[in-house]
Amino acid sequence: MNTAEQLEKFIDIMARFTVYTGKYLPDDVYAKLQDLREKEDAALATIVYDAMFEDLRLAHELDRPLCQDTGVIQYFVQVGSRFPLLDHIENALVEAVKKATRLGPLRHNAVEVFEEKNTGNNVGKRIPWIDWELVPDSDEATIYVYMAGGGCSLPGIARVLMPLEGYEGVVKLVFDQVTSYGINACPPLLIGIGIAGSVEVAAKLSKKALLRPIGSQNSNPRGAELEALIEAGLNAIKIGPGGLGGENSVMGVHIEEAARHPATIAAALSTGCWAHRRGVIKIKADMEYQIISHQGVVL
Numbered sequence: 001m002n003t004a005e006q007l008e009k010f011i012d013i014m015a016r017f018t019v020y021t022g023k024y025l026p027d028d029v030y031a032k033l034q035d036l037r038e039k040e041d042a043a044l045a046t047i048v049y050d051a052m053f054e055d056l057r058l059a060h061e062l063d064r065p066l067c068q069d070t071g072v073i074q075y076f077v078q079v080g081s082r083f084p085l086l087d088h089i090e091n092a093l094v095e096a097v098k099k100a101t102r103l104g105p106l107r108h109n110a111v112e113v114f115e116e117k118n119t120g121n122n123v124g125k126r127i128p129w130i131d132w133e134l135v136p137d138s139d140e141a142t143i144y145v146y147m148a149g150g151g152c153s154l155p156g157i158a159r160v161l162m163p164l165e166g167y168e169g170v171v172k173l174v175f176d177q178v179t180s181y182g183i184n185a186c187p188p189l190l191i192g193i194g195i196a197g198s199v200e201v202a203a204k205l206s207k208k209a210l211l212r213p214i215g216s217q218n219s220n221p222r223g224a225e226l227e228a229l230i231e232a233g234l235n236a237i238k239i240g241p242g243g244l245g246g247e248n249s250v251m252g253v254h255i256e257e258a259a260r261h262p263a264t265i266a267a268a269l270s271t272g273c274w275a276h277r278r279g280v281i282k283i284k285a286d287m288e289y290q291i292i293s294h295q296g297v298v299l
């Protein structure tokens, strides 16, 4: 396969995978929703969960996106230094989004700042947003697709805490924000928390925390303990599915951290909704692919 043929194949795979991510929840999210549904007794909460599963069934049956909100499309790329299309990935992902928008079809969601004009193809300045990690001595690319919906992005916040606020300040920020704005994000929520020395690092890590599989833990035992404590505390509020009350509030709490400045803690929150459209695909140098987030799927 020459470079042009590889490029065509890569764009086609990523377009079809982006469309697929918009129509089918990843396995871990689906399983967690089933788990939360089984724990519900409250009449209204069970109705809301059942409506979610009916929505998923209809999306499958009618071959349509599972939520009307395409979100702003983001790609988190872990690309090997020897991946053959390294120089072309950015343009290829832009073309993949345009193609996915036609194929889906996906609602047009990219609005240019200042012009206040919808571009009509989900592509705009710096959108799709692409986050890069270069993997040494590898010829593969692992790409996360994330559809950042309006509602589920709404509770997002990042702040540098005052020196004496400590880790308690991180917890307070999360609880204040979730109790004030969480219901806008179509609960049950996935909570991503970033802790770092400056606000942009914390913000980025809070989003990366949402990419972790539900049920995974922070690599540091204290981080894992804090995740469990925050999850228990948020569930005790009983926000319930759709914010209408129920046994639980969240699908999980994930924290990612970077070493911080001695005097400051920067904390950030990103939230995912019940329709957490996160797909993970690995593409090899020969353009063969493996979908990691949705087992057994062939595009």
Ligand code: SF4
Pocket: 067, 068, 069, 071, 149, 150, 151, 152, 184, 185, 186, 273, 274, 275
């Ligand atoms: S928060 Fe999620 S489920 Fe609700 S409208 Fe937005 S993308 Fe859809």
